[in-house]
Amino acid sequence: MLKEGRFGYKEAISLIVISITSKVFFTSASFVSRLVGTAGWYMTLVSAAVAALFFAFLYLLLKRFPGKNIMEINDIVLGKFAGSLLSLVLCAFLMIIASIDMREFTEVLKVFVLPESPPSFIMVIFIISVISLAFAGLETLVRYSKFLVYLLGAGCIFVILLSIPDFRVYRLFPLLGNGLGKTIINGALRCSFYGEAALVGIMAASLQGTNEIKRIGFYSIFISGLMTSLCLLSFGMVFPYSTAQELVSPMFAMAANVHLGGFLQHMEPIFVFLWNFGSFIEVSALFYSAIMIYCHVFRISDKRPVILPMGTLLFCLNLFPKGIQDVFSAYVQTMRTWGWVIYFLPPVIVLIIAVIRKKKGAQRNG
Amino acid sequence: MGKKLVVTALVILMAVSLTGCFDAREIGDYAYISMVGIDEGVTNELRLTFHIPEFQVSGSGSDSGGGGNSNEKEKAEKEVITLDAPSLLSGVSILNNSVPKILNFMHMKAIIISEKMAKSGKAGKVVTGLMKYRQVRGTTNIIVCRGTAEEFIKAFHPYQGGLITDSIEELVTRAEYTGFITNSTFMDMYDRIKSATSQFLAIYGSVNDGKNLKESRSGEESDPESRESGEPEEEKPVSQNEGYGSGDKGRFRIPGDYLAGETPVKGGPDIELFGSAVFDGDKMVGTLTGFETQMVRIAIGRLNRAAFTIQDPLSPDLYIPIEVKEFGTPKVSIDLSGQRPMINMELKLEGDITSIPSRIEYEDEEKNRIFEQAFEEFIKTGLERTFKKGQELKTDVFDLGQVAIKQFLTIPEWEKYKWKEKVLDAELNVKVDFIVRRTGKTTSNKPAK
Numbered sequence: 001m002l003k004e005g006r007f008g009y010k011e012a013i014s015l016i017v018i019s020i021t022s023k024v025f026f027t028s029a030s031f032v033s034r035l036v037g038t039a040g041w042y043m044t045l046v047s048a049a050v051a052a053l054f055f056a057f058l059y060l061l062l063k064r065f066p067g068k069n070i071m072e073i074n075d076i077v078l079g080k081f082a083g084s085l086l087s088l089v090l091c092a093f094l095m096i097i098a099s100i101d102m103r104e105f106t107e108v109l110k111v112f113v114l115p116e117s118p119p120s121f122i123m124v125i126f127i128i129s130v131i132s133l134a135f136a137g138l139e140t141l142v143r144y145s146k147f148l149v150y151l152l153g154a155g156c157i158f159v160i161l162l163s164i165p166d167f168r169v170y171r172l173f174p175l176l177g178n179g180l181g182k183t184i185i186n187g188a189l190r191c192s193f194y195g196e197a198a199l200v201g202i203m204a205a206s207l208q209g210t211n212e213i214k215r216i217g218f219y220s221i222f223i224s225g226l227m228t229s230l231c232l233l234s235f236g237m238v239f240p241y242s243t244a245q246e247l248v249s250p251m252f253a254m255a256a257n258v259h260l261g262g263f264l265q266h267m268e269p270i271f272v273f274l275w276n277f278g279s280f281i282e283v284s285a286l287f288y289s290a291i292m293i294y295c296h297v298f299r300i301s302d303k304r305p306v307i308l309p310m311g312t313l314l315f316c317l318n319l320f321p322k323g324i325q326d327v328f329s330a331y332v333q334t335m336r337t338w339g340w341v342i343y344f345l346p347p348v349i350v351l352i353i354a355v356i357r358k359k360k361g362a363q364r365n366g
Numbered sequence: 367m368g369k370k371l372v373v374t375a376l377v378i379l380m381a382v383s384l385t386g387c388f389d390a391r392e393i394g395d396y397a398y399i400s401m402v403g404i405d406e407g408v409t410n411e412l413r414l415t416f417h418i419p420e421f422q423v424s425g426s427g428s429d430s431g432g433g434g435n436s437n438e439k440e441k442a443e444k445e446v447i448t449l450d451a452p453s454l455l456s457g458v459s460i461l462n463n464s465v466p467k468i469l470n471f472m473h474m475k476a477i478i479i480s481e482k483m484a485k486s487g488k489a490g491k492v493v494t495g496l497m498k499y500r501q502v503r504g505t506t507n508i509i510v511c512r513g514t515a516e517e518f519i520k521a522f523h524p525y526q527g528g529l530i531t532d533s534i535e536e537l538v539t540r541a542e543y544t545g546f547i548t549n550s551t552f553m554d555m556y557d558r559i560k561s562a563t564s565q566f567l568a569i570y571g572s573v574n575d576g577k578n579l580k581e582s583r584s585g586e587e588s589d590p591e592s593r594e595s596g597e598p599e600e601e602k603p604v605s606q607n608e609g610y611g612s613g614d615k616g617r618f619r620i621p622g623d624y625l626a627g628e629t630p631v632k633g634g635p636d637i638e639l640f641g642s643a644v645f646d647g648d649k650m651v652g653t654l655t656g657f658e659t660q661m662v663r664i665a666i667g668r669l670n671r672a673a674f675t676i677q678d679p680l681s682p683d684l685y686i687p688i689e690v691k692e693f694g695t696p697k698v699s700i701d702l703s704g705q706r707p708m709i710n711m712e713l714k715l716e717g718d719i720t721s722i723p724s725r726i727e728y729e730d731e732e733k734n735r736i737f738e739q740a741f742e743e744f745i746k747t748g749l750e751r752t753f754k755k756g757q758e759l760k761t762d763v764f765d766l767g768q769v770a771i772k773q774f775l776t777i778p779e780w781e782k783y784k785w786k787e788k789v790l791d792a793e794l795n796v797k798v799d800f801i802v803r804r805t806g807k808t809t810s811n812k813p814a815k
Contacts (some may be wrong), residue, residue, distance in 0.1 A: 037777045112500055125384065128376070170563070170768040176775045241777065242560045246497075257553055259505040266472075266503075 005139030006206050009216050014149035015142045016220035019196035019285045021156075021227045022278025025251045025271070026104050027328045028193065028336060029232060033244035035186045039177030041233035046187025048225030051194030054344035055217045058201050061351040063210040065361030070201035070347065071296040076361070077354045084297045086346055090202075091293035093342040095310070097195075098286035099317035100331045102126060105279040107324040108249050113272055123318050126280070131311040133284045134291060135304065138206060141288060145281050155274045156227065159251070160234045162258045162267055167237040177241075192339030193228070196282070197221050201347065202289045248324070287314060397467035400531050401522065402454070403478040403515025404492055410450035412492065414457040415478075415516040417446055418465070419530045442523070448516050454496060471501035475534040477508050477552060478515040478571070481643070481650065490559055490648020497556050504553030507538055510643035510650060512572035512627045521573045521636035537639060538569070545663045545672040546622050546656035547639050559648045562781050563767040566645040567662065570653055571637060572627030579632040620748075621675050622656035644759050646786075652759040654752065661752040664713060664745065665764040667695040673720075679740035680733070681724035688741065690717040690800075698769045700792075702783075707792040709766055715745065718804040727811045734802055742798040753794045762789040 032040040058070075065073045070090075074083035106122045114122060133141055177183055200207070200217050207213055235250040238257065247253050255271040258264060291310055295303050321327045354360070403415030420441065447465070451457035458469050477496075483489040489510075496502045511518040524533040541547040550568045558566035626640035642654040642662070654662065663669040671691045678684040694714045701708040719737075722728055728737045756763030767785045774780040805811075 115500065121383075128380075132376075168768070170771060173771045174774040174776050174780050177777060179776050179778070240557050240561050240563065242562070243557045253504065257504040265505070 005137065006208065007139055007142045008208065009212050009219070011142035011146045012200065012203065012207060012212075012216045013220050013223065015145040015281065015285055016196050016199060016216070017223050017227070018145055018149055018152060018278055019199070019282040020194055020220070020224035021231075022152075022275075022282045023101070023193060024228045024231045025275050025278060026108055026249055027332055029235060029250045030245050030247045031328070031333055031336075032186075032190075032232065033236075033241055033250075035178070036183045037177035037241045038172050038174060038236060039180075039183040041172070041229050041236050043177075043183045043187040043190070044193065044228045044232055045225055046184055047191045047193050048221050048228075050188045050191035051197060051340075051344070052218060052221045054191065054340065054348070055197050055200075055221060057351055058198060058344070058347040059210070059214050059217055061347050061354065062201060062204050062213050064351070064354060064359075066210055067205060068361055069204040069292075069296075070198075071293055072205075073354075073361075074346075074350060077350050077357065077359045086350075087293050087297050090342060090346065091290045091297070093339075094286045094290040094293070095314060095317060097335055097339065098283045098290065099314055099320070100327065100335060101279065101286070102283045102314070103318045103321050104327050104332055105275065105283075106318070107327055108252075109272075109275070111248055111324065112252055112268070120319075123315055126283070127311050127315050129280060130284045130287050130314070131307055133280075134288050134307045134311075138203060138288055138292070141281075141284055145285075148277050148281060152274055152278055153227075155270050156231065159255045159258075159267065159271055159274075160230065162260065162264065163234060163238055163254050165260065166254070166257055167234070169237060171237050171240050172233070189337050189340070192336050192343055194221050194224060195339050195343035196285065197224075198343045198347070199285060199289050202292055248328075287311075391468070395468055396470040397465055398470050398473045400474060400534065401476045401478055401519050402471075402474060403448075403480070403519045404483055404489055405480045405515045406483055406486070406488070407450040411452045412454075412457070413448060413450050413514075413516065414454065415446060415448045415519045416457075416461065416469070417519050417522070417530065418469070419445055442520065446516075446520050454492070454499070471499070472503070473531060474502065474506050475531050477506055478518050479508065479510050479568070480515045480518075481510055481512055483515075484510045484568070484643060484645070484650035487647075487649035489650075490555075490645070493552070494556050494559060494648065496552070502552060504551060504556075506552040507534065508550045508552055508555050508568045509571045509639065510568045512570075512625075517573055518571060518637060523635065525635050541569075541639065542670045543672070544622070544656075545660040545669045546641065548642050548659055548662065549668070550642075555645075559645060561767075562785065563771050564765050565647075565761045565763070565786070567642040567654070567659075567763065568645065568650075569639050570626045570641040570643045571639045572625070573636055574627050574629060574631055574638045575636075576632035578628055579630045620657050621673065622660060623658075625653055625655055644756070644761050644763060646759070646761050651761060652755075654755065654763065657748065658752040658755065661745075661748045662763050664692060664715070665696060665698075665711065665749060665752075667692060674717075674741075674744070676741055676744045678722075678724045678726065679736050680726050684724040686722055686724075686728075686737070687720045688717045688802075689720055690715050690741075692716075698766065700766060700770045700773070702770065702773055702788075705791075707766075707770065707788055709792050709794045710797070711749070711764075711794065712797045713745070713749075713799065715741075715798065715800045716803045717741070717800065718806065719802060720806055722805075722811050725811050728802070729805050729808075729810050738800045738802055742800045745798045745800070746796045749796050749798075750794060757790050757792070760786075760790055762786060766792070 032043060036043045061073060065076065071087045074086045077083065078086060102123065106119050109122055110117065110119055133144070197217050197220050200213055204213060207216065231251060235244060235254050238254045239247065239250060244250055252268055252271050255268040258267040287310065291303050291306055294310070295306060300306060321331055397418045399416050400419050401417040405413035405415070407413045447461060449457055449460055451460055461469060477493060479489040479493065493508065522530065524530045547569045548567045550566070555566050555568065558564045624640055626638050629638060629640060631638070640656045642659045643650050644652045644654060660669065660672055669692050671689060673687060673689050675685045675687045678686050692714065693716050697712040699710045719728060726733060728734050753764060766789060770785055771780055774783065
């Protein structure tokens, strides 16, 4: 039987930071340029601030029910049926997000690195890895994330440093992009970019108390916000807004443009490494969280029998989009813009209901 | 037992599927294209010329493209392939039927566009279309050539052996120390032809057959035959000393005030890169000489080091060569409050005098100042001339839009202002501050007795 185990805040922060920031390597960055022009680098800070605000509600809810995860709290506050229904919605949503992110990864990988490989081949290999990690359990996943986060962070910073000769500050002007109003509205709506912070609620029982939850959530959003902003700022200085909004992966294009003398060229393989591991952790985290919710709702104590069927489901969901345009302009952007409705809104509603119905968990010492 | 079986099956599956042996490709399976030429097609939309160097094992005698032997012509013919096709991808498909290797653009160093194609605007469309092509790198150089791209590529051989890819890279890198050409990459072209802020300057190249080097002074009145090799010129070469206040209509011509194909050079490589092709959007609208390109580089703060020669201010029949570099980035301010943008540019240059043929003691403080002022005037006039030429070509060659954009808060406001139109009426005020730092190996220069 798989046990979630317990782990520290560094592991949890690593998992959430990787899950959030790996999205900036794909199509989102150029879509942000399309929405707000040159203001993308601080628009994401608006998103992070809004996500932190939403996370505060989640934290208050988890604090009200110490030692419980969000699925248990849903059951307590809304009753088993309604609570399970809400949890199932979140489960389905996480599966959809995982599949879209994975399809985005597949499509981008096919465009840049493996043009001759069939997408299903890339997906199967990817899913086998995700399933293997799911069998190893949540604790392995977070510890693996902690191991990778330093490598990924260093790789990302390295690519940015190598691109410094291509930086042109004037490309960040006009500073307000398409207008301050648009930046704030889009920034607030796109708080879903930081939606993975809500996974803290799902894995709350494995964490060391509510103070740790607060620390993990806010730090994760803060670090991810800074990293995302830094990436957007860098590519904003490398590409003018007219070009940035057309690129499939501006960060990849930035790495491919590195040309420092005769020896430091063709640096994009570093970036492919970042892509692979970042996406792998992100999809695994979402997939495992979905399994946790599913098993909770249907009171399945051993998750292993569920992993393979859920993996198959993930593969099938991957086949829905027709192609990269479908993934890019329909699925990904819809989820980035409206994902917060599922990620962040239910905890707010559940908290309000808990307060009204005076539902509260047993208080623990310390 | 079951677990062991699953693990074994997984290991076998991964060993078979992930190693990719069944369709593995080795480096020798590819033919790496070093240059692509784009001309107007005769039997189809485009005439494409591919340069596919033959790479040999190092130390086997001669490397790629290295000439000097009797097989050179045959080798060149094998390495350069020309065909008519509607698009680059179809050209590659056609070529893949005769070349028994997979054509690969990952190491392509230059895209050569004929001037005719560039002026028609078709090249801009074809080249920017390549952005979707994953193998074409943003760092690939863009060269607009006089005559046809096919001729240019055929004439391009590595100098003194070596790899042709190195030769292209070296040629472009060396320009950092002459300033006669710009840095123009594929990514740059893509960015700039769509930009409301900057316009694109490409490297201008040509085959130089050596006819410009006159054998006698009587031939100074431009030999029309030698001038008219290649494309008909639209722009007259810059007149001698024009605008520099000397009144001397002698042989002196500002070094670098040539376009590619016009330099008085004989021997050496058959091709040269000199000056810039100026684009307005995706259409080439004119050229800048090497000297004017130097002025562009000074104005945008990208002149590492360059050699200039000016008339001796106290002995106008003689000339002083000087090595110049910028210290500090140019300070540019633009006043947009009036009807016409008012541009103020402040430049700081320093230089070393490398020779004083007149033996006038410019090391002396007073005379030194006279020399510095003469050079300041020389650069000022050069900048004004280049800016004016840019305006005549309806372009912002000094990238002043990159400064003006900072005064706008939003993109719609900036685009509504229409900088590219406004800059045509702009007024430029240049202030050059030049300091002679060193005067070579001697500290004084006494006249001969």
